[in-house]
Amino acid sequence: MAVATDDVFEEHDFESTADPIHRTRKTAMWIWLGSEVFFFGAMISTFLLYRNTTNDGPGAEIFNVPFTSASSFILLTSSLTMVLADSAFQRRDQRQGRIWLIGTVGLGLTFLAGQIFEFTEFVEQGLTLSTSPFGSAFYMLTGFHGAHVAAGVLMLSLLIAFSLRGRLSPDHGMNVELTALYWHFVDIVWIVIFTVVYLLQI
Amino acid sequence: MAVTTLTEDLGYTPNTDGVWSWLTTVDHKRIGIMYGVSALVFFIVGGLEALLIRIQLAGPNGTLLSADAYNQLFTMHGITMIFAAIMPVAAAFQNYMIPLQIGARDVAFPRLNAFSFWLFLFGVLMLMSSFFLGGSPDGAWTGYANLSTQVTEFVRMDYYAIGLQLLGVASIGSSANFIATIFTMRAPGMTMMRMPVFTWMSVVTSFLLILSMPVISVGLWQMFLDRNFGTVFYEAQASGDPLLWQHLFWVFGHPEVYVLVLPAMGIISETLPTFSRKPLFGYAFVVFSGIAIGFLGFGVWAHHMFTAGLSPVAEVGFGIVTMLIAVPTGVKIFNWIGTIWGGKLTLNTSMLFSIGFIAMFIIGGLSGVTHAVIPADTQQHDSYYVVAHFHYVLVGGSAFGFIAGVYYWLPKWTGKMLNETLGKWHFWLMFLGFNLTFGPMHILGLNGMPRRTYRYPEGLGWEFWNGMATIGSFIIGVSMLVFIWNVINTRRKGLPAGNDPWDARTVEWMTTSPPPIHNFDRVPVVRHLDELWHRKYGVDEEGRAVPLPDGYVEEPAFVEEAGGIHMPSPSYYPIIAAFGLVTAGAGLVFWSSGILGVGMLVIGAAIMLWGVVGWAAEPITREAH
Amino acid sequence: MVATVTRPHPTAKTYWLVAAFLAAVTAVEIAISYLEFLGPAKGVLLVTLGGVKFFTVVAVFMHLRYDVRGYRMLFLFGIVGTLIVFAAVLAAMQAF
Structure with missing residues (x-):
């Protein structure tokens, strides 16, 4: 709302030169991410509470650090491809943006495949949802993170489809930058999980 | 001021007829009305549940309800009143009033707003369908583990786990919406410290919901997984710790009680200055004490758990913070009294309910402080004293505040005034009935009557006061009938309200009643707290308000908008997405029934995906002609 | 501005x-x-x-x-809040 009444404006934290709808959406996205922080905070706390409650079943010793490290590299790399996609779309280079998006989807799917493999391995070694509170908390935390990755993959796929049909513009609900924020958030949650759940427990 | 009709500038003529226009509406005012009507209906349902409970307890050895039916009723009474009546009535006020109070044309995300409403409505309907399909939740609104996780033959607590989960998503959606609206869409010159207090309290409330809802969400998932997928979060035999549920629940549950009362505090911070014809005493103090309550509200949850076996250090810590939170609350009370003090009072219904709020909230607040004293709390825990306390805060507080708001703003919503005679009958009946119902519960509780018991034997000295409480509850019922009659009657017989019937202070009274779809023909430029008052009145040498001459307003008084007004188009995708999500939720409730549950989950998810994809692909505003 | x-x-x-x-x-x-x-x-x-x-x-x-300060505050609010609240929860449950 551009108005010739600058004297009555007071500077505040959400003013920017960006267009208003864009700014409003980004504000909401950050609020949503703040909410997600509490969501994962509660699950990570549950895990910390139960980190040693293994009922003589498998505990942190079954973690395969080299494998999970590979998964972590994959997810970190997907953040790079995501930010490059975002940057390409900002330059209005839709073609290049799509290529990076496809790369991100591929890395996300690889991460998910790795998680399925890891879960299968752990179940074979005797760690199930019911083995112990440790098992319950581990699967719930990493499972919900995986669900977030899956939702992200779905959103990215939608973006690719929209872009191909020329329906990706600031006037539409979906937006590369917001999806990118979500994707990076899922990545930083994994950074925390990798440190707290894996590296600190072995 | 000149009223211009800019309908041609909207680019289309809004269709406001028929059911379809309501199902697809994204107008914050219509969504607000739908929240309000739903909340009133569910308030009646919750009230009927309460009356059944009161009949059962009217005398010793009540025979109306079985223990099982009683458990379901008191659980559903709590859930209904909190999640289906008070929170949505707050959402109704916030939806309708926030954009008007800050000079915006709508909320930030109109379709998300519609989605939140439909998700709330369908979620509550799903919860209530449990009466007929499989039995209602019966583990109290607190759903303590492992009471809630052990009995898995019935789906009752699955309704609880999934139902609250869905309502939580709806709350987070609307809260994010309100914060984004308030932070980024205020009229020019409307700084944060020029916002009306109701809008300010909505900011605090929204933050509380945004940060507390995810915590209960994790708890509810853990409960659900324990019940249906064999996890052992709360299974003591498998070294799980049921106390974890209590922590997660109350980390959510205590901010939640401030979610219920802060909007009501905001409302009376609007009505008291208007009807005292004085500015709010200590605006900044009222705002900052509201924020302080929000912060401290996250630090007191364990005072609900003083008998659960915390360490002495934790108990003392939480006891002290609980006493501390009385300080900002007290600041507010003194500011309200300071506002009334020396004012030129108009004692109409809205004002009576506002003053009633202060009086009742003081009683409820003081009995609350007694819970901070740990030895006393240990005696009061799970007794009727606690029931008395939180009803004084939630009925004498929240409900009175919201009713004051209805009498204050209904003229803005409908263009018609409520009947004052009926209104005064409503107030005095409710005031009497309320105190007769919940006052005696203090005595009952201190005499040792435990809550959540479906009958009591003769000879314990509880008969008289229980009888009084039951009589009182029916008086509340009658007062609500008067209220509903008043609202219905207003539709036909109400006197026209005009734009500003109360000679009020804030900018929502500058537009027509009811406001046009775009809220303001011309958005005001704001220079003061209480902008409208400053456009109407100046101050003479002795500090008295004197009317300003007609047409005296600093220029520019309004925003000059180029290019017309673009309002969001109606959309049916939000209702589809909400329906799909609730169907999927119902599938989870019936997960243990095999194919039925899985089928509903898959179909629901597919419907939701359709809604969400359509939503994402849809342009935000209708193309201009 | x-x-x-x-x-x-x-x-x-x-x-x-x-x-x-x-x-x-x-x-x-x-x-x-x-x-x-x-x-x-x-x-x-x-x-x-x-x-x-x-x-x-x-x-x-x-x-x-690079973006405006408000986003930073919103996010930090969540991070700091989570750390304090859940440190208190875990302390109260004697998980350390």
């Missing part, structure tokens, strides 16, 4: 460099996790390095370093 103007977002080159930095930190983390002689210092180092990665992604990839 002074000093609230968004700074320009970085270029692709910066993103590649930051990604290389993150990969390097992760490699160091993994190495540290195998060094038993570090004792309690191991935990401190891992948490610190995890925090560095966390805030690097937030600052650069999520543009918090």
Whole structure:
């Protein structure tokens, strides 16, 4: 709302030169991410509470650090491809943006495949949802993170489809930058999980 | 001021007829009305549940309800009143009033707003369908583990786990919406410290919901997984710790009680200055004490758990913070009294309910402080004293505040005034009935009557006061009938309200009643707290308000908008997405029934995906002609 | 409206460099996790390095370093709130 009444404006934290709808959406996205922080905070706390409650079943010793490290590299790399996609779309280079998006989807799917493999391995070694509170908390935390990755993959796929049909513009609900924020958030949650759940427990 | 009709500038003529226009509406005012009507209906349902409970307890050895039916009723009474009546009535006020109070044309995300409403409505309907399909939740609104996780033959607590989960998503959606609206869409010159207090309290409330809802969400998932997928979060035999549920629940549950009362505090911070014809005493103090309550509200949850076996250090810590939170609350009370003090009072219904709020909230607040004293709390825990306390805060507080708001703003919503005679009958009946119902519960509780018991034997000295409480509850019922009659009657017989019937202070009274779809023909430029008052009145040498001459307003008084007004188009995708999500939720409730549950989950998810994809692909505003 | 103007977002080159930095930190983390002689210092180092990665992604990839201050406050509010609340929950449950 551009108005010739600058004297009555007071500077505040959400003013920017960006267009208003864009700014409003980004504000909401950050609020949503703040909410997600509490969501994962509660699950990570549950895990910390139960980190040693293994009922003589498998505990942190079954973690395969080299494998999970590979998964972590994959997810970190997907953040790079995501930010490059975002940057390409900002330059209005839709073609290049799509290529990076496809790369991100591929890395996300690889991460998910790795998680399925890891879960299968752990179940074979005797760690199930019911083995112990440790098992319950581990699967719930990493499972919900995986669900977030899956939702992200779905959103990215939608973006690719929209872009191909020329329906990706600031006037539409979906937006590369917001999806990118979500994707990076899922990545930083994994950074925390990798440190707290894996590296600190072995 | 000149009223211009800019309908041609909207680019289309809004269709406001028929059911379809309501199902697809994204107008914050219509969504607000739908929240309000739903909340009133569910308030009646919750009230009927309460009356059944009161009949059962009217005398010793009540025979109306079985223990099982009683458990379901008191659980559903709590859930209904909190999640289906008070929170949505707050959402109704916030939806309708926030954009008007800050000079915006709508909320930030109109379709998300519609989605939140439909998700709330369908979620509550799903919860209530449990009466007929499989039995209602019966583990109290607190759903303590492992009471809630052990009995898995019935789906009752699955309704609880999934139902609250869905309502939580709806709350987070609307809260994010309100914060984004308030932070980024205020009229020019409307700084944060020029916002009306109701809008300010909505900011605090929204933050509380945004940060507390995810915590209960994790708890509810853990409960659900324990019940249906064999996890052992709360299974003591498998070294799980049921106390974890209590922590997660109350980390959510205590901010939640401030979610219920802060909007009501905001409302009376609007009505008291208007009807005292004085500015709010200590605006900044009222705002900052509201924020302080929000912060401290996250630090007191364990005072609900003083008998659960915390360490002495934790108990003392939480006891002290609980006493501390009385300080900002007290600041507010003194500011309200300071506002009334020396004012030129108009004692109409809205004002009576506002003053009633202060009086009742003081009683409820003081009995609350007694819970901070740990030895006393240990005696009061799970007794009727606690029931008395939180009803004084939630009925004498929240409900009175919201009713004051209805009498204050209904003229803005409908263009018609409520009947004052009926209104005064409503107030005095409710005031009497309320105190007769919940006052005696203090005595009952201190005499040792435990809550959540479906009958009591003769000879314990509880008969008289229980009888009084039951009589009182029916008086509340009658007062609500008067209220509903008043609202219905207003539709036909109400006197026209005009734009500003109360000679009020804030900018929502500058537009027509009811406001046009775009809220303001011309958005005001704001220079003061209480902008409208400053456009109407100046101050003479002795500090008295004197009317300003007609047409005296600093220029520019309004925003000059180029290019017309673009309002969001109606959309049916939000209702589809909400329906799909609730169907999927119902599938989870019936997960243990095999194919039925899985089928509903898959179909629901597919419907939701359709809604969400359509939503994402849809342009935000209708193309201009 | 002074000093609230968004700074320009970085270029692709910066993103590649930051990604290389993150990969390097992760490699160091993994190495540290195998060094038993570090004792309690191991935990401190891992948490610190995890925090560095966390805030690097937030600052650069999520543009918090470049965007308006409000977003930063919203997010930090969530982070700080979570840390305090759940530290208290875990302390009350004697999980440490």
